[in-house]
Amino acid sequence: MIFQKKKTVSILIQDYVIRLAMTDKQTSGSIEIIEKVIPSGLIEEGQITDESGFYDFFKKLVEEWGIKKHKVRFFVPDSSVLMKPVSIPAGLKGTAISEHFMMETGQSIHFPFENPLIDVIRLDSQSRSEPDEVPGILFASPEEDVQTFTNVFEDVKLIPEAAEVKALALHRLLFSMNALDTSRTYLISDWSVNGLNITIFSNGIIDFMRYQPIETILGNWEIEQDGKQVHIRLPGDSFLYEQQLEDRITELERLMNFYRFSLHKGEKSVNELIISGDNPFLEWITEKVNERYEIPVQMIDHQRLLPHFQGMEAKHAALLGLFLKGATR
Secondary structure (H helix, E strand, O other), X not given: OOOOOOOEEEEXXXXXXXXXXXXXXXXXXXXXXXXXXXXXXXXXXXXXXXXXXXXXXXXXHHHHHOOOOOEEEEEOOHXXXXXXXXEEEOOOOOHHHHHHHHHHEOOOEOOOOOOEEEEXXXXXXXXXXXXXXXXXXXXXXXHHHHHHXXXXXXXXXXXXXXXXXXXXXXXXXXXXXXXXXXXXXXXXXXXXXXXXXXXXXXXXXXXXXXXXXXXXOHHHOEEEEEOOEEEEEOOOOOHHHHHHHHHHHHHHHHHHXXXXXXXXXXXXXXXXXXXXXXXXXXHHHHHHHHHHOOOOEEEOOHHHHOOOOOOOOHHHHHHHHHHOOOOOO
């Protein structure tokens, strides 16, 4: 008997829009992305605030998109993720690593929330010696924040497969595009309408992560459905919002200095800035960053994506990285 392999979809949920990536049914191998406006009050800072309302909304989408019984990958809310460098007993592998740190929670390692959901990346060195410990990167989120999404997905007959940190998806995308030199240090700033996720990768490894909200009232924005796409714009005078963005651009310098002098004692610094996201002011942000900083700046926009992903825009970057999880290109 031949069983059909369960298909996988990738989902990104912002406070104002949900995006789905899946293999195009019409064109084998290409990627289709569908967007839908999320009604206000269902999601705040990437987290479900009205579980019943979000369930009703999402159930209709699953039927509309025809994805029932598909596996689903999704992002952990940016505002929930905590990152720590850790030392891992060399003899531990696989799930034993996360189990070890769960046992250490409240003892040798502490979190600013209860019931953490933990994932650890082991960073094995090329050394021929056998150390007692190896370095690693630990990611933790409140279990409730992830479990709420998982419950809704299961209730609408989806199969949760993976919860991903957005910064890792962006790095995966950039790596697939040959946009990174593993000998350099990159600061990736991912801008949404109401949030900024800042991540520094050095020698191909995540080294720093910080989330910052951008103060704005989503009700002041025009967020409109246009077929399978969503268009976002801020009507009227944008001066106050641009001031918010200017403050965040200034913050990049403070964080780069903190990274260079406090974390690495002046021995390591950011070599290049990468800008991504679905913020409608992304080109304006890139221009301002270029004016302010002397190091190279690149924006992941449709032109940068075109040789690798036809028809994709800047707002699709993180979702493309999630879609590539486990894939080969």
